[in-house]
Amino acid sequence: MKKRSFADLFFLLFVVYIVLPVVATMLYAFAGKWNKTILPEGWTLKWLATLFQDTAFIQAFGRSVLLSGGAVIIALLAIVPAIFVIVLYFPKYEKWIQAAVVMVYSFPGVILAVGLIRVYSQFGVPMIVVVLGAYVIGILPYIYQGTRNSLRNVDARQLLDAAQLLGASKMQAFRKVLLPTVYPGLFAGALLSFSVLFGEFVLINLVVGSRFETVQIYLMKKLSTSGHIASAVVFIYIVLMGILTFIIAKLTKQAKGATNV
Amino acid sequence: MTYITIEGLHKKFGTSTVLHEIDMQINKGEFITLLGPSGCGKSTILRIVAGLTDASSGKIHIDGQDMTGIQPKERQVGMVFQSYALFPNMTVKENVAFGLRMQKMNPTEIEKRVEEMLAIVHLTEKADAYPKELSGGQQQRVALARALIVRPKVLLLDEPLSALDAQIRKKLQADLRMIQQQLDMTMILVTHDQEEAMAISDRIFVMHNGRIAQSGTPTAIYTKPKSEFVAQFIGHYNVFTRPTLEKMMGTRLPGEATKFAIRPEAIHLEQRAGDVPLQGTAKQSLMSGNVIRTTFEGTSTFLMEQLHQGEQAIRIGQSYTCYVAQEDVIALS
Structure with a gap:
């Protein structure tokens, strides 16, 4: 019983430690006056309204969506077909993808940023394109895992064989059978990648900075001018991530259900 | 065609x-x-x-x-x-x-x-x-x-x-x-x-x-x-080497084959004309549906399959003389 109480207390402290800063930030986004009291003395939507009236925020939001979404779309178009071909037809080369996935994790953002600047600045390549390229590679682990797990859930090679024996070309088999089957897993991987890139700050700040102001750079700026506005940005970010997480969870469940054959 | x-x-x-x-x-x-x-x-x-x-x-x-x-x-x-x-x-x-x-x-x-x-x-x-x-x-x-x-x-x-x-x-x-x-x-x-x-x-x-x-x-x-x-692979055939089977049967087998197979259901307890004997002690008897599979130990281990016969069940530990027709002894290549 004593052991149980200690465990419960530890869990409670852990939850408070994790949740309290988030709750406080959320409250601050809607707080009117909040100086000497535990909870705000009044509530307001003023900070959110100010945020949505600020063109710089809307543009920063648009840039974040464009950059993260662009990187995800490029990754889906370029990396996913490669993973399909390797996993289905050349499985012995899969170890190289796995090595690449590990390498992505092993580069700290600061080192990556310095390396990218040193290499690409001399060629006159726009730095935002360089960051986009780095993002495409950076989400390789999420895209690879999403695709690989989807293919593992179904016997993808056998589905392709069955479709071809029924008269489908390789492309038809891929489009009509495999893609609809693995789509929920792929989409979940894409959303996860998007949410990771949407919150990325180190690389974009060091390599491009305020020349391409994303939501994270905007947030950084607002931290020094208005805590309420910064909290409102965080609130919007958390809501967006919550929605994405909900969709990912739904899709993952759907993917598992669909392949339970 | x-x-x-x-x-x-x-x-x-x-x-x-x-x-x-x-x-x-x-x-x-x-x-x-x-x-x-x-x-x-x-x-x-x-x-x-x-x-x-x-x-x-x-x-x-x-x-x-x-x-x-x-x-x-x-x-x-x-x-x-x-x-x-x-x-x-x-x-x-x-x-x-x-x-x-x-x-x-x-x-x-x-x-x-x-x-x-x-x-x-x-x-x-x-x-x-x-x-x-x-x-x-x-x-x-x-x-x-x-x-x-x-x-x-x-x-x-x-x-x-x-x-x-x-x-x-x-x-x-x-x-x-x-x-x-x-x-x-x-x-x-x-x-x-x-x-x-x-x-x-x-x-x-x-x-x-x-x-x-x-x-x-x-x-x-x-x-x-x-x-x-x-x-x-296709059944529970008994496979014997020539010397073992010749010793068990007490007779010389024709041909040059070095190994012989006998279907377990070709082995029985009643002697019929032309049968050759196989001596063994019943070691294990397993019932699978209406078939009883009995393992005997003699010069070599062999398996006999018979339809379930109620009261006439094989007694474990008892010695038996089993019989097989000569044409059921199959020479293997």
């Missing part, structure tokens, strides 16, 4: 040879079974016939046409997989219609053919269900319907029943044989289950280490195994 000819089929994966010069001739409307343990190359033959794997050398002709370089989709070969390989994103009806849709058949005709085929496999009421909503047996029947509806020249069955429980498997074996005869379809089944092979095949090819160990009708294979491997 020979419908499928396989000549000198050879397959290597890297340095490992999985098929050694396989030759087969299959008639139209025959139900053929490739029987063998895991890794003997039987599924590889099926995949090569389907065009899903390339042969290292050798030729395959189906209905007089050389299959070299012909794509799987153009071979008119159907296949049913062990894991069913049903398309999870499609309903039963859509799965079955897939092949006809690929042929761009008119939708009214597709609807009619799908209805007919679902009636044959008794799945009409499940037409709108998704594969995940079906039992294993139902899924396998969908896979069968999907393969049959395109009217392939030959249907390949890669251990289609092995994932099912015994009762459903037996029911589907009977269904499969009935559908094959009803449609006069040439079918090649791959299985490691000798009872399944015996139950539904016209002819069996027993495979061992990438070679055909023996081929023939189920009766011929069962009653006249040519090698120790076939004798032991």
Whole structure:
């Protein structure tokens, strides 16, 4: 019983430690006056309204969506077909993808940023394109895992064989059978990648900075001018991530259900 | 009439040879079974016939046409997989219609053919269900319907029943044989289950280490195994070396064979004219349905199978003289 109480207390402290800063930030986004009291003395939507009236925020939001979404779309178009071909037809080369996935994790953002600047600045390549390229590679682990797990859930090679024996070309088999089957897993991987890139700050700040102001750079700026506005940005970010997480969870469940054959 | 000819089929994966010069001739409307343990190359033959794997050398002709370089989709070969390989994103009806849709058949005709085929496999009421909503047996029947509806020249069955429980498997074996005869379809089944092979095949090819160990009708294979491997793989045959069996029988055996096989059910306790005796002490008796399998220990261990006889059960630990007819002692090569 004593052991149980200690465990419960530890869990409670852990939850408070994790949740309290988030709750406080959320409250601050809607707080009117909040100086000497535990909870705000009044509530307001003023900070959110100010945020949505600020063109710089809307543009920063648009840039974040464009950059993260662009990187995800490029990754889906370029990396996913490669993973399909390797996993289905050349499985012995899969170890190289796995090595690449590990390498992505092993580069700290600061080192990556310095390396990218040193290499690409001399060629006159726009730095935002360089960051986009780095993002495409950076989400390789999420895209690879999403695709690989989807293919593992179904016997993808056998589905392709069955479709071809029924008269489908390789492309038809891929489009009509495999893609609809693995789509929920792929989409979940894409959303996860998007949410990771949407919150990325180190690389974009060091390599491009305020020349391409994303939501994270905007947030950084607002931290020094208005805590309420910064909290409102965080609130919007958390809501967006919550929605994405909900969709990912739904899709993952759907993917598992669909392949339970 | 020979419908499928396989000549000198050879397959290597890297340095490992999985098929050694396989030759087969299959008639139209025959139900053929490739029987063998895991890794003997039987599924590889099926995949090569389907065009899903390339042969290292050798030729395959189906209905007089050389299959070299012909794509799987153009071979008119159907296949049913062990894991069913049903398309999870499609309903039963859509799965079955897939092949006809690929042929761009008119939708009214597709609807009619799908209805007919679902009636044959008794799945009409499940037409709108998704594969995940079906039992294993139902899924396998969908896979069968999907393969049959395109009217392939030959249907390949890669251990289609092995994932099912015994009762459903037996029911589907009977269904499969009935559908094959009803449609006069040439079918090649791959299985490691000798009872399944015996139950539904016209002819069996027993495979061992990438070679055909023996081929023939189920009766011929069962009653006249040519090698120790076939004798032991297709049943519970007793296999003896010449010196052991001569010592047990107390007589010299004819011919040059070094090993001999005796079917367990050919051994009995009553002496008949021309029988030779086998001495042994009963060590274990197991009942399997209406059959009792008794293990005796004498000069060598041997197994006897007899129908259940109520009160006359074998007493463990007691010595018996068993008998076997001389013609039931099969010389192995």
